Amino acid sequence: MKNYRIGIFGLGTVATGVAKILKEQSHIYAEKFAVSFEIVQVVVHNLDKKRDPKTSGLTISDDPKTILDNPDIDIVIELVGGKTAAKTIIEKSLKAKKHVITANKDLIASQGRKLSRLASENHVGLFYEAAVAGGIPILRALSTSLASDDIEQINGIINGTSNFILSQMRQKQMSYHDALTLAQEKGFAEADPTNDVDGIDAAYKLQILADFAFGKQINQKDIQMGGIRTITQTDLQDVAELGYEIKLLANATIIANKLALSVEPTLVPKDHPLASVQNENNAVFVTGKYAGGLMFYGPGAGEFPTANSVVADLLSLVNSGDRPAVFNSHPDSEVSLAGPKDRxxxxxxxxxxxxxxxxxxxxxxxxxxxxxxxxxxxxxxxxxxxxxxxxxxxxxxxxxxxxxxxxxxxxxxxxxxxxxxxxxxxxxxxxx
Incomplete structure (x- = not known):
């Protein structure tokens, strides 16, 4: 049996979920994969913050060097979020020949290719399945099962907060403000919900999806964006009478070899599978030239869905040996961005x-x-x-x-x- 030693940056909701899964499933991983995982060190920003009692046995520090300079740590899991500090952590880890797993959508959207090349140069793996759509293994599917297909379109409900708000407005005739307050009370929305309700969070994820599906690295400014703040009960009633549901939809479509990208409220016909996706759940509907329409569905928020994706990356990493394991290996695509006449x-x-x-x-x-x-x-x-x-x-x-x-x-x-x-x-x- 091979033992892997792990260092984790961050001990928030997702990191706590990772620690719980690794502890509870340790005997299964030993029997099924002949591997064991040991969380050697956790680094946090605030040592005084109250933690989940189940993490009490972990060694916690506020010094990044306890992970980065520790030769006994094989794998780094980055779960601090943001760009600046996370980028430094990942770069230093890769240069130190440590494999890295991250759920950082903001950073991967803008620096994914660069960091993937750095991982390859250092003969280590960079994994980031958890950066998109919570527990849904959509990146793995695009890079393996659908790699032989020509993807024509991706439509995704990939922000659980906005979908929860719209669902509550529709189901319970709540105002936007009341539905947002409920989402905050349940922990689905931050005190400042801007990234979720204005489509910014979904746009980061769409950047990553477009890279995987079409081999095109894009900037957020290339995405047409709109949010859900102005949607009212009157709008929801109107579209329901017309046979639709309103969803904050991330869309990437190839039109005559041009790529149109948007994250905005969209009318979805009630007979389309995406119309039935409710509350904090996520779904990605992929249309391929040969496979046709495929929908990937699952929870997009909460402690365990994203944590499970992190652990799935961990298992994928250790089962691929020591060779580089980089999801994003697309060359620059010849597909150009759609203009006003193409959309x-x-x-x-x-x-x-x-x-x-x-x-x-x-x-x-x-x-x-x-x-x-x-x-x-x-x-x-x-x-x-x-x-x-x-x-x-x-x-x-x-x-x-x-x-x-x-x-x-x-x-x-x-x-x-x-x-x-x-x-x-x-x-x-x-x-x-």
Whole structure:
């Protein structure tokens, strides 16, 4: 039996889960894989912080050198998050010939390739399955089972916090504010929820997914982004009547050899598998040229889902011997990024229109000038001097829609409240 000695940076929720799993499953790993794991050292920022009682037997320090300069430690698990300190930890660990496992989506999204090369140069492994979608092994699937396929599209609900909020709003008719408060009480949302509700967290994960699926390293500025703060009960009721659910969806689609990327509220048809993903769960729907549509589903938040992915990487590492084990080995792809004329989708647009004769005719003319046709239009009873209007268009490009938005912005008596895309065209054509 081979014994592996581990150093862990961080002892938060995920790291505590890792320690518990390794302790509880030690006999199984010994019997099944003939390996044992010993957590030699843990390094934390604050020694005085209250810890889970089950971690009381661990050796804890606030000095990184107790791991980085310890020749007896074979594997480093980085779970401190952020970029600056984590990057230093990972680089020093790799240069010290230590294998590294991390769940750091922010860092891997921007530095994944560079760190992977550094791992390869030092003949050690860098693993980061846990950086995307909690306990779902999506990166492993893309790099192994789906490596022979041509991936055409990835759609993911990959932020458990935003999905929990939208689910609670839909199921319990809660306001956005009340649903957010509940998510914070349950530990799904931070005191500052910006990264989750504005799509930033999901965008980091989409960067990693795009790298794996399409061999394209992208910047976050290349992703069209929108958040869920402005979604109301009225919006949820409207789209439900039209046959959809609203999800904060991460999307990467190949269109004529161009890659379109977005993280934004999206209308998902109720008969699509992603529409049924509720609360803090995550799901990634992959469409391949040969495999067709495959959905990977599982919990995306909490102590054990992400911790289990960390341990799965640990087992993958030790079962591959001492040779380099780097997930991200794609060369730079020739796929270019999609421009405004390439990004085509049906749109769900909510406007307020001044309640006066000819206003609707004027609104229709704005869209007609850009050759955008309506698939569905609803005009609600006036509230005061304005009327709420909901439009679903036939497929149109951003290049077509942008002049309409500019015209409306400059016009009197018309205002766009929301503009969301539709995931796919409903089956059977027009849906009213």
């Amino acid at each position: 085509i989708a049906s749109r769900y647009i909510v406007l307020t229109v001044t309640n006066r004769p000819g206003a609707m005719h004027k609104l229709s003319a704005f869209f007609l000038m850009s050759n955008i046709n309506f698939r569905n239009i609803r005009q609600y009873d006036p509230i005061g001097e304005t009327t709420r209007v909901v439009i679903i268009t036939y497929p149109a490009s951003d290049a077509q829609l942008n002049p309409v938005k500019t015209t409306i912005k400059q016009a009197r008596g018309v205002k766009i409240i929301h503009e969301f895309k539709l995931l796919i065209e409903p089956k059977g054509g027009q849906r009213d």
